[in-house]
Amino acid sequence: MNPNHLRVIPMQHVATGLLAAMVVVxxxxxxxxxxxxxxxxxxxxxxxxxxxxxxxxxxxxALFRHPLGVPIPHTAxxxxxxxxxxxxxxxxxxxxxxxxxxxxxxxxxxxxxxxIGRFLVAGLEGPRRTRVGAMTLLIDLIDSLDxxxxxxxxxxxxxxxxxxxxxAPMLGQTLAAAIxxxxxxxxxNGFINWAAKTLDANEDLVRAMVHERAGTVLRWTGLDENLAxxxxxxxxxxxxxMATDPQHPMFRKAEEGLxxxxxxxxxxxxxxxxxxxxxxxxxxxxxMRFWLEGLWSQARQNLVAILASPDRISSGAIxxxxxxxxxxxxxxxxxxxxxxxxxxxxxxxxxxxxxEDVMTLVSETVRGWDAGTxxxxxxxxxxxxxxxxxxxxxxxxxxxxxxxxAIDAAx
Numbered sequence: 001m002n003p004n005h006l007r008v009i010p011m012q013h014v015a016t017g018l019l020a021a022m023v024v025v026x027x028x029x030x031x032x033x034x035x036x037x038x039x040x041x042x043x044x045x046x047x048x049x050x051x052x053x054x055x056x057x058x059x060x061x062a063l064f065r066h067p068l069g070v071p072i073p074h075t076a077x078x079x080x081x082x083x084x085x086x087x088x089x090x091x092x093x094x095x096x097x098x099x100x101x102x103x104x105x106x107x108x109x110x111x112x113x114x115x116i117g118r119f120l121v122a123g124l125e126g127p128r129r130t131r132v133g134a135m136t137l138l139i140d141l142i143d144s145l146d147x148x149x150x151x152x153x154x155x156x157x158x159x160x161x162x163x164x165x166x167x168a169p170m171l172g173q174t175l176a177a178a179i180x181x182x183x184x185x186x187x188x189n190g191f192i193n194w195a196a197k198t199l200d201a202n203e204d205l206v207r208a209m210v211h212e213r214a215g216t217v218l219r220w221t222g223l224d225e226n227l228a229x230x231x232x233x234x235x236x237x238x239x240x241x242m243a244t245d246p247q248h249p250m251f252r253k254a255e256e257g258l259x260x261x262x263x264x265x266x267x268x269x270x271x272x273x274x275x276x277x278x279x280x281x282x283x284x285x286x287x288m289r290f291w292l293e294g295l296w297s298q299a300r301q302n303l304v305a306i307l308a309s310p311d312r313i314s315s316g317a318i319x320x321x322x323x324x325x326x327x328x329x330x331x332x333x334x335x336x337x338x339x340x341x342x343x344x345x346x347x348x349x350x351x352x353x354x355x356e357d358v359m360t361l362v363s364e365t366v367r368g369w370d371a372g373t374x375x376x377x378x379x380x381x382x383x384x385x386x387x388x389x390x391x392x393x394x395x396x397x398x399x400x401x402x403x404x405x406a407i408d409a410a411x
Contacts, residue, residue, distance in 0.1 A: 011387035018394050019053040022046050044405035045398040052397020056390045063386070064375045078378060079371030086366025090359040098351045098358060107347055113329040113339035120326025155292040159283060167279050168272035172265030179259055188254060189243060196239045199232065206232060 026046035029039055061067045062075040078085065096102065178184045199206070210228035242251045264271050282288055328335045366374065379386075 011384045011391075015053075015057075015387045015390035015394070018391060019050070019057065022049040022053060022394060022398070026050060040409070041402050041405055044401040046401075048401020048404070049394045049398030052400070053390060053394035055397075056393030060386045060390055064379055076371075079375055082369065082371060082374045083367050085374075086363045089366065090362035093362060094355050094359045098355045100348050100352055103348050103351045104344070107344055111336070111340060112343040113336040116339070117326040117329030117336075121323055121330070152293075155289070155295065158292055158295065162283055163280065165279075166272070166276070168265045168275040171275070172262045172267075175258060175262035175265065179255065179262065184255070184258060185246065188251070188258075192239055192243045196236065196243075199235055199239070203232060 023046075025042065029043045029046065058067055062072075063077050064079070066072060066075045175184070178187075207225070207228040210231065211225075238250060242248050242254075245251065265275070329339055330336070369377075
C-alpha cells in the first residue's frame with residue numbers, strides 16, 4: 001500500500017470514516033460480544049469515541065452550516081456573522097499592519113536608496129539578459145496594476161489640480177506679456193483671415209438678410225442687391241486694410257480691447273468668476289473627461305514601449321540619467337539619506353492616507369460575498385485542521401472511555 005495514500009484522502013472523509021468505524025465496532029460488541037474482559041474495554045472505547053466524535057462533528061459543522069440542515073440555534077455561525085467577521089478582519093489588518101508606528105518600525109532599517117541604485121546600475125550596465133529581465137519585471141509590474149483605478153486616479157488628480165488653478169490672472173498676465181512683445185499680431189492676423197473667409201463663405205446669407213430687412217421699395221427697385229454688395233465690399237475692404245496696416249484705427253481699437261481684457265482678467269473679480277465658471281464647464285465636458293481618462297492609458301503604453309527596448313534605453317539619455325541616479329543613490333551618503341527619508345515618509349503617508357480605504361475594501365469585499373462563498377473559502381483555509389479536531393475528539397474520547405471503564409472495574 002502506498003504510504004502516502006492517506007495524504008490524498010480528504011481529512012473530512014478520514015474523520016467521518018473513523019466515526020463510522022466506531023459505530024461498527026460498538027454495534028459489533030453489542031451484538032456479538034461475549035462476557036470477556038476485553039470486550040468491556042472495547043465497548044467503552046467505542047461508546048466514548050462515538051460521543052466525542054459526534055460532539056466534535058457537531059461543533060465543527062455548526063461553525064459553517066446547520067448540522068443535517070436543521071436550523072438549530074447558534075449553528076451556521078460563520079455565515080450568519082460574515083459581516084461582523086469582515087469588519088473585525090479589516091480592523092485587525094488596520095491596527096496591526098498599516099498604522100504609522102507599525103510601518104515605521106518595519107522599514108526603519110531598510111536602505112531603499114541602495115537597493116534602487118543597484119537595480120538601476122545593474123539593470124542597465126549588466127548583461128543583456130539582466131537588462132531584459134529588469135525591464136520585463138517593470139513591464140509585468142505595470143501590467144499587474146489596476147489600470148482602471150490608476151486611470152481614474154490620474155484623471156481625478158488632474159481634475160483637482162485644474163480646479164485649483166485661478167485661470168483669470170494667469171490668462172491676463174499671458175495676454176499682457178504677448179501684447180508687450182507684439183506676439184499678439186499673428187493671432188489677430190489669423191482672426192482677420194478667418195473673418196474674411198467666413199464672410200466669403202456666407203455671402204449668400206448676408207444678401208438674404210439684407211433682402212429680408214429691406215423695404216418694399218428697395219426690393220422693387222433692386223437697390224437691396226446694391227446695398228448688400230456695398231456692405232460686403234465695405235467689410236472686405238476693412239478686413240484687407242486691417243490685415244496690411246497694423247496702424248489701422250480698427251486694428252488699434254482691437255489692440256486696445258485686448259489690453260483692456262488683459263487688465264480686467266487680472267483685476268476684475270466678476271470676470272474672474274465667469275472665467276472660473278467656464279473653466280468648470282470645460283472640465284465637466286464629456287469630451288474633456290474622456291481625454292483625461294485616456295492620459296494614463298497613453299502614458300502606460302508609451303512607458304511599456306520604452307521598456308520593451310532595453311538596448312535603446314541603456315544607450316540613450318534615459319539610460320545615462322538612470323545610471324547616474326543609481327550611482328548617486330549608492331555612493332552619495334546625502335542622496336541616500338534624502339531618498340531613504342522620502343521613501344519612508346511616502347510609505348508611512350500612504351498607510352495613513354489609505355488605511356481607512358483598505359479597511360473599507362476588506363470589509364465591503366467580505367460583505368459582498370454570499371454565505372456560501374465565505375464558508376467555502378474559510379473551510380479551504382482551516383477545514384483540514386478542523387477535521388483533525390474531529391479525529392482527536394474521537395480518539396481522545398475513546399481513551400477517556402477506556403480509562404473510566406478501567407477505574408470502574410478496579411473499584
